[in-house]
Amino acid sequence: MSGFPSLQPAFTVRVDIDAPMQVGGQHGAQLVIVPMVSGTVKSEPGFEPKLDGELHGTGYDYIHNDADGGNMRLDVRSQVKNHDGTILAMYYKGTVKLTPGVGKVLSGASDARTTDYGDSFVNFTFETGNEKYKDLQNGTYVAAGHFITGEGKPGVVVEYKVSKVVYKAIAATLIETRVQLLPPVAMLLKKKYVLDDFTKYSAGKLANQFAAIADVDIYTFGEKVYLDEKNTIRRCHMLLVGHDTFKSGGPPVWAEATGERVRYYSGAGVQVTPLLHDVRSSKVYYDPPFSYIGGALDYKNTRPGMSSERKLERAVTEAAINFVFLKTGRLEQVTDSVNPDILSSFRQACRNFSLHQRSRDNADNTEFDQHSGNGSTTLVPSRGLHHIVLPSSTERNGQLVVRDRNPAPLVLRKRQFADLNDDLTDDLPRNSNKRLRQLETTIDRDAQIHARIEREVRSLRAQLVEQETKTSVAKDKLMRERTKRREAQSERDTWEEEYKIQHALAGSAAKRLKQEEGSEGWKAMLIDQEQKTVHYKTMYMAMKEEKVEWEAQKEEMRGTIATLTSKVDRQRAYNRSSYAGHMRKRAEKTVAIKALSAELAKEKEARVFWQKTWHSSLPGSSRNRPLPPSSPTAPRNQSSSMEVIRAPLDNQRTKPRQSISGIRETVPLPQGMRR
Structure with a gap:
């Protein structure tokens, strides 16, 4: 009966209901509201999340009765406060069959008795914002209820046994039968197996069989990547076990042994896809060597789905897969949670x-006897699972034929095994040699990747050892500090006790001194005790003062640090402002220099202009005279130049020189501009 869900006992709900309130309705079924004044919710052992709460406030059951009076339709809305303070909204809907016993309980008859389970069936749902109860909110729950009377309460108690709907597939019918026969306490106990539990079969009757299956060279491992339920990237080593989807062939299937169960993944590349447990399990078909380990079933003649033969094959094969993971060191222990008889399956x-x-x-021996006489073929032994028979020189088809009793694996397929250590270069055709070279390249690459991973593992282990060493050193240092602290505290407590004792002795001594004033020895003893008391008190006060002094020094150092920090900040601010002022002055100086240069250039241009204008207004005899030099290298004797120019104009009236703004020297106006 594969495919049907099963029930897991979850929790028990008990509700105290009060007198119903008749609301009625204008058409259809009449509404009755039943208050739920109190109640409890307690989970079964082993169910998660744990529930141990009470009804919070008042809940209400909105009931509609069928027109024929045969059933009640429940619609309950209530609140539960769990033991950790979480508030859960609890709803459930269902039907109650109005039998005579239920009618007596609801009507309050004197002969009402507790009813049996089977009259009421409901389904529960929950709602909450606490992430801890996310699985509770996403689950599907069904319950059977009954009515309880005679517990000394005025009202009626309704009790529901609630179960969670789950889906579990057992590896084989035999295992399912054995699990059902186990008592409940034994089912909760999981036995753990290690490699030694399997290797005990290496001696005795199964020695040869164990040696054959323990040869790890016939298995293929690969490092694969997949996404888990939380969309987190996971990376692990997986074992190639078969193919998926079709009986004749399909995508390769990889297996991962977790210790609790064997998980299957499908994919040809590095990234693989997890196969949903119990949904795609029937679509996994084993390839050699695991098909032989499971019993060499003929998948073409088996019925679809997980038949009893395939369940038994699955249990036997998964026992071998767990052993391979233990043998290669990829697993430390295996539990019998899925297969309680895992060692028998391994045998x-x-x-x-x-x-x-x-x-x-x-x-192979029979075929060798048949072909050794005519020389038509050459038998090449292999240490793998098959013997490869190579055709003679007269055959040119290049086919590799596998000789075996089973007709299914007659052709060497992609996931079967061949020995690559034998040199077949001279006998195999070109395509086969090319394929062998590709396989050798792949093996070399895998070996390099494995070596790199081993180096990384060694490096990580060294880092782990180093970190553990540092941790142990830190722990030792912490223990020493704690020991010193305890010793100091113990010494302090001892001093306080001695001080109290001495103080008490001093008080008692004073009393006895009044009684025995004449005893000189007693006085000396009292003085000695007082001196000791003063000494211990002085030591105690000195320690307190030293502690206060240390605190003061600590605060002083903090103040000094704060002062130095503020000084450094002020100096940095001053340096930034000084640099800004320097750059500003430099820019102003550059602007002033540019303005002065422009002013001097304008002055020179004006002087040259007026000199040329004045020279053009002179008579021809004076005009032939050379102009005074105006270049920067010419002499700046302005008076001598003016005398030379003014020589022919001594008898003419001249106008005083005008001063031009921006020109330091004056130039006489031409004749045409004089008045």
């Missing part, structure tokens, strides 16, 4: 694999 796996090897060897 059967050894027998199946040994039986296949014996049948294969017998078939």
Whole structure:
């Protein structure tokens, strides 16, 4: 009966209901509201999340009765406060069959008795914002209820046994039967197996069978990447076990043994896709060597789904997969949570694999006897699972034929095994040699990747050891400090006790001194005790003063640090402002220099202009005279130049020189501009 869900006991709900309130309705079924004044919710052992709460406030059950009076339709809305303070909204809907016993309980009859389960069935839902109860909110729950009377309460108690709907697939019918026969306490106990529990079969009757299945070279591992339920990238080593989807072939299937169960993944690349447990399990078909380990079932003649034969094959094969992971060090222990008889399944796996090897060897010997006389073929032994028969020189088809008793694996397919250590270069065709070279390249690359991973693992282990060493050193230092602190505290407590004792002795001594004033020895003893008391008190006060002094020094150092920090900040601010002022003055100086240069250039241009204008107004005899030099290198004797120019104009009236703004020297006006 595969495919049907099962129930997991979850929790028990008890509700105290009060007298109903008749509301009625204008059409259809009449509404009755029943208050729920109190109640409890307690989970079963092993159910998560744990529930141990009470109804919070008042809940109400909105009931509609069928027109024929045969059933009540429940619609309950209530609140539960769990033990950790979380408020859960609890709803449930269902039906109650109005039997005579239920009618007596609801009507309050004197002969009402507690009813049996089976009259009421409901389904529960929850709602909350606490992430801890997310699984509770997403689950599906069904319950059977009954009415309880005679507990000394005035009202009626309704009790529901609630179960969670789950889906569990058992590996084989035999295992399912054994699990059902186990008592509940034994089902909760999980036995753990390690590698030594499997290797005990290496000696005795199963020694040869164990040696065959323990040869790890016949298995193929690969490092794969997949996304888990939380969309987190996971990376782990997986074992190639078969193919998916179709009986004849499909995407490769990889297996990962977690210790609790074997998980399957599908994909040809580095990234693989998890196969939903119990949904795609029937679509996984094993390839050699695991098909031989499981019993060499003929998938073409098996019925669809997980039949009893395939369940038994799954249990035997998964026992071998767990052993391979233990053998290669990828797993430390295995539990019997899925297969309680895992060692028996492993023994059967050894027998199946040994039986296949014996049948294969017998078939190979028979074929060798048939072909050794005519020389038509050459038998090349291999240390893998098959013997490869190479065609003679007269055959040119280049086919590799696998000789075996089973007709299914007659052709060496992609996921079967061949020995690459034998040199077949001279006998195989070109395509086969190319394929072998590709396989050798792949193996070399995998070896390099494995070596790199091993180096990384060693490096990580060294870092782990170093970190553990540092941690242990820190722990030792912490323990020493704690020891010193305890010793100091103990010494302090001892001093306080001694001080109290001495103080008490001083008080008692004073009393006795009044009684025995004449005793000189007693006086000396009292003085000695007082001196000791003063000494211890002085030591105690000195320690307190030293502590206060240390605190003061600490505060003083903090103040000094704050002062130095403020000084550094002020100096940095001053440096920034000084630099800004320097750059501003430099820019102003640059602007002033540019303005002065422009002014001097304008002055020179004006002087040259007026000199040329004045020279053009002179008579021809004076005009032939050279102009005074105006270049920067010419002499600046302005008076001598003016005398030379003014020589022919002594008898003419001249106008006083005008001063031009921006020109330091004056130039006489031409004749045409004089009045």
